[in-house]
Amino acid sequence: MKADSRADVEALTDSVRRFALERIAPRVPEWEATGELPLSLHAEAAALGLLGLGYPEELGGTPAPFALRNAMSVTLARYGGSGGVMAGLFSHNIGLPPVLRHGTPQLQREIIPDVLRGEKIAALAITEPGAGSDVAALKTKARRDGDAYVLDGEKVFITSGVRADWITVAVRTGEPGTRGSSGISMIVVPGDAKGLSRTRLDKMGWHANDTGHLRFDGVRVPARYLVGEEGAGFRMIMGNFNGERLAMSAMALGFAQACYDEALDWARERKTFGSALVDKQVIRHKLMDMQMRIHATQAWLDAVTALADEGKLESDPNCVAQVCLLKNQATQAMQFCADQAVQILGGMGYMRGTKSERIYREVKVMMIGGGAEEIMKDLAARQWGL
Numbered sequence: 001m002k003a004d005s006r007a008d009v010e011a012l013t014d015s016v017r018r019f020a021l022e023r024i025a026p027r028v029p030e031w032e033a034t035g036e037l038p039l040s041l042h043a044e045a046a047a048l049g050l051l052g053l054g055y056p057e058e059l060g061g062t063p064a065p066f067a068l069r070n071a072m073s074v075t076l077a078r079y080g081g082s083g084g085v086m087a088g089l090f091s092h093n094i095g096l097p098p099v100l101r102h103g104t105p106q107l108q109r110e111i112i113p114d115v116l117r118g119e120k121i122a123a124l125a126i127t128e129p130g131a132g133s134d135v136a137a138l139k140t141k142a143r144r145d146g147d148a149y150v151l152d153g154e155k156v157f158i159t160s161g162v163r164a165d166w167i168t169v170a171v172r173t174g175e176p177g178t179r180g181s182s183g184i185s186m187i188v189v190p191g192d193a194k195g196l197s198r199t200r201l202d203k204m205g206w207h208a209n210d211t212g213h214l215r216f217d218g219v220r221v222p223a224r225y226l227v228g229e230e231g232a233g234f235r236m237i238m239g240n241f242n243g244e245r246l247a248m249s250a251m252a253l254g255f256a257q258a259c260y261d262e263a264l265d266w267a268r269e270r271k272t273f274g275s276a277l278v279d280k281q282v283i284r285h286k287l288m289d290m291q292m293r294i295h296a297t298q299a300w301l302d303a304v305t306a307l308a309d310e311g312k313l314e315s316d317p318n319c320v321a322q323v324c325l326l327k328n329q330a331t332q333a334m335q336f337c338a339d340q341a342v343q344i345l346g347g348m349g350y351m352r353g354t355k356s357e358r359i360y361r362e363v364k365v366m367m368i369g370g371g372a373e374e375i376m377k378d379l380a381a382r383q384w385g386l
Contacts, residue, residue: 005067012068013075019048020079028082029353031208035200036163037088039118045089046118050076054093055100059108060116066308070250070301077254078261081355083362084208086251091160091209094244095122095168098186098236102228111166111188123164125155125189125214126237132157133375135170135237136181140216142171147223149173149187151195151216161212162198165191169216170237173230181234186227195219205362239314244370245327246308252330252366253297255359259334259341260290262355266345277344286340293333300326321383324376331367338363 023044031037045051054069055061077086092115099111114120131137140153151171161167166188173185189196199213228236264287267278277283304322312319341356342349349356367373 005065009068009071013071015048016050016072016075017079019045019050020076024076024080024082024085028080028085028208028358031085032082032358033207035207036210037085037208039121041085041089042118042121044118046116051090051092051118052116055096055112055116059100060113066246066305066313070246070305073247073250074254074257074301077251078257081255081258082208082358083251083255083366084206087159087206088209090247091124091164092116092122093247094159094240095124095164095166097240097243098124098168098227099188101239102186102232102236103188104224107188107224107227115166120165121160121163121191122166122168123158123160124168124240125158125161126170127155127157129154129156133371135184135234138170138172138184140169140171142169142173142185142187144173144223145220148220149223149226151187151189151219151221153216155214155216157201158212158214160210161214162200162210163191167191167214168227170233182231184233184237185230186233186236187221188225188227189216189219189221193219193221203365205358205365241371242313242320242323245323245376246304246313248366248370249297249301249304249323249326249330252327252334253294253301255362255366256290256294256297256330256334256337259337259356259359260287260294263287263290263337263341263344266348270346283344286344290337290340293336297326297330297333300329317383321380324371324380324383327370328367328373328376331363331373334359334366335363 042051049062050072052061053064053072056063096112096115099108115122126135128138128140130139140151140155142149142151151169155169169187169189171185171187172183174183195217196219197215201211201213203211267283268276270277304326307319338356338360342360345354345356348354351357
């Protein structure tokens with residue numbers, strides 16, 4: 001990384017750290033109780049330029065390399081300590097990229113600026129009750145009817161699905177009976193579209209995010225809301241996954257660091273049998289086991305981020321494979337650190353209100369979302385010709 005780039009990262013992370021400590025961490029319990037984020041938080045993040053990082057200036061964003069974007073994600077995760085907040089605040093980073101890369105200029109101007117200003121919320125809807133990682137098996141249909149598309153079907157486990165103003169939906173188009181990846185398209189659906197119903201889902205973690213079950217019952221949207229061409233959706237989705245997995249790796253690293261920070265603070269303060277926990281060798285070894293995984297993940301994240309900034313994230317099989325395995329590495333590091341932190345905190349680690357308890361509950365969604373571990377290994381193997 002160039003010297004000026006390092007300075008940019010340091011300046012950004014300092015600003016993000018303050019924002020997380022002052023505006024997020026103290027309010028997480030409240031948002032977990034209500035089950036969603038206030039729209040005002042989106043506006044605050046937008047005012048700092050966080051929502052628009054990586055988007056074109058003409059749409060209200062700030063062009064930025066992955067090195068800067070990932071540094072932001074790591075820092076917000078580390079000092080905010082809530083995956084639900086991260087998921088809700090940045091769901092646009094999986095909902096908007098297809099529109100940005102493949103949508104018409106008119107569609108981009110209609111949707112993206114309001115979201116980057118924190119005035120609207122964007123989401124991505126791919127997963128169905130019978131189709132998750134197997135995207136080619138999705139069944140939600142969109143048939144052309146004059147100057148509109150009519151959608152029927154359902155989506156599940158949709159991040160920000162209840163509140164989203166714009167939902168980029170994966171659908172099956174073309175002739176009846178079309179199967180596989182060739183018949184998949186992407187269409188943007190307004191959140192207030194007639195025939196769209198949404199139900200909030202109860203989850204193990206991510207309580208601060210409104211994860212939803214969406215049903216489309218004759219939802220009619222203008223044909224201009226088609227993203228790109230009919231039948232080109234599968235490739236868009238696969239490319240979108242790479243960016244999502246890289247971002248999740250950065251988040252997982254930040255959460256692992258949050259667990260370490262909390263465990264270390266507790267070990268220094270907690271006295272047992274006449275001395276601090278940190279004075280005991282077994283506790284120091286746990287902390288070092290956490291650091292081993294954190295530093296290994298950081299090094300791998302830096303290496304893959306460099307590849308992404310060279311333009312290899314979607315086109316280079318080696319980079320795609322590394323992103324898949326990095327996500328596994330990062331989420332496993334997060335899992336290990338959360339488990340060890342809860343163990344070090346003892347009874348306090350089992351209490352609501354600690355970051356470690358919250359992150360412990362959020363580990364599994366990180367290991368499953370964006371592609372489960374098993375899928376990641378198999379995809380990486382195929383990229384490397386195995």
